[in-house]
Structures are given as structure tokens and as C-alpha cells.
Amino acid sequence: MNFFEFIFQDWHVNKGNAKGRIILLFFRMANFCSTRKIYYYLGFIYLLFYKILVEWFFSTEIPWNVKIGKNLSLFHGQALVISNQVVIGHNCTLRQSTTIGNKQLANGGYSSSPVIGNYVDIGSNVCIIGPVTINDQVLIGSGAIVVKDVPPHSTVTGNPGVARPRKDINPDTL
Template identity: 70%
Template structure:
């Protein structure tokens, strides 16, 4: 994947949101440079610009070094906070006031961050924390607090989040 394909991989997913397009474009440029170890002293001014614009002006914390699959969609974006160890699959949707990160364990250390599968739809005001895995094609309802792993093809909601429905799996036709 060349530079332009890489930085525009989320363009179509965010076609209804100019803000989402700008944020994802800025994120992908920073992510491209940091994951390919472009000369850090040349990159440093851009990373400062990225941090000021995205975090301070857009109020979104998306560290430039997270692993995020293609087609990441940002709706509204205000108050979105991601830990730098989060892994996000392809074609996921994140809405405003969402936090995805680690948690402090009883012994004082920090847990690992969540791994989110492909085609996950995260509702607004959601908190996903801890060393958990969110399966593919999961829908997380608004206001949910997810602290346990969620199997694929499930709808979860609540505080704490519990499965409320199992989605139909696509059947391959031979």
C-alpha cells in the first residue's frame, strides 16, 4: 500500500463527516510516519501539530501509534479517548464520548488494552476497558460499560454490558 492509499483508506467510510475525514487523514499521516520510522526529528513538528489540532481543538485522543484497520469511522468525535495500546479491526465505527483503554489492577499495575474485531459498532458514551477482546460484527449499545470479552455477532448493552441479542451469521452459499 503506497502513502496515498494508506492515508486515504478511511476517506469513503467518513464520507458523511468532514470532521471525521480530517481527523482520520491527520491520524493516518502520523501513523504512517511513526510505524515506518521516518526520521523522528523531521516528524516531530508534525506530531506536535497533530497533538495540538486533534487533541486540543477537536477534543479527540487518538494516539498516532495505535493499530487501526482500514475504514475506521468517527461519528461526531467529541470526547473520544483511545489508549495507545488499543488494537482496532477493519470497518469499525466509534462515536462521541467513548473511552477505550486499560484499567488499574488490584496490585497497582495496568492491564493491557482491548482488542476490537472487524465491523464493530460502538455507541456513544461507551467505556471499553481492560484486557478484553471484542469479536467481529459486535454492536455495543450507547452508555455501555464493557469490562468482559464479547463473542462475535453479539449485541451488548448496559452497565455492566451484557449480551442482549445474538446476530444472525451470514451463511455462505456454495
């Protein structure tokens, strides 16, 4: 994948969403710089610019070294916090006021971060914390608190989040 394909890989799924496009364009450029050593040193000024613009002005914390698959759809982007150890698959959707990260352990250390599969739709005001795995084709409803693994083809609602099979998908036909 060349540079332009890499930085514009989320462009078409955010059609009509200028803020999401801008944030993800800046993220992909910073991610490109941070994942290639030579660009990291040359792109240090850009990484600083990214941190100030995206985190301080857009209030969206997407670390430049987080692993995110292609076609991420970002709605509103306000108050979004993602830990740098999170892994997000392809074709996922994130909404505002969502936190995805690790949790502090009793010994003062931190747990590992969530791994999110492909085709996961995360509603607003969701917290996904700790060493959890969200499998493929999961819907997470607004306000859910996810602290346990979620099986594929599920819908998660509530606090704590409870996973139920999705009614709009027949896993046997996939």
C-alpha cells in the same frame, strides 16, 4: 499501500462527515510517521502539530501509534479517548464520548488494553476497559460498560454490558 492510499483509507466511509475525515486524515499521517523510523525523526514537528490540533482542539485522543484497521468510521469525534495499546479491526465505527483503554490494577500497574475485531459498531458514551476482546460483528449500545469478552455476532447493552446474540445476523450464513 502507497502514502496516499494509506492516509485516505478512511475517506470514503466518512462521506459527508468533514470532522471525521479531517481527524482521521491527520491520524493516518501521524501514524505513517510514527510507524516508520526515518519518518518519525523527520516528522517530529508534524507529530507535535497532530497532538495539539487533534487532542487539544478537536478533543479527540487517538494516539498516533495505535493500531487501527482500514475503513474506520468516526462520528462526531468529540470526547473520544483511546489508549495507545488498543487494537481496532477493519470497518469499525466509533461515536462521541467513548473511552477505550486499560484499567488501573490494585498493585498500581495497568492492565492490557482491549482488542476490537472487525465490523464492530460502538455507540456513544461507551466504556471498554481492561484486557477484553470484542469479537467480529458486534454492536455496542450507547452507554454500555464493557469489562468482559464479547462473543462474535452479539449486541451489548447495559452496565455492566451484557452480550446477546444479534437478531439481524444469521452466523450460519457467514
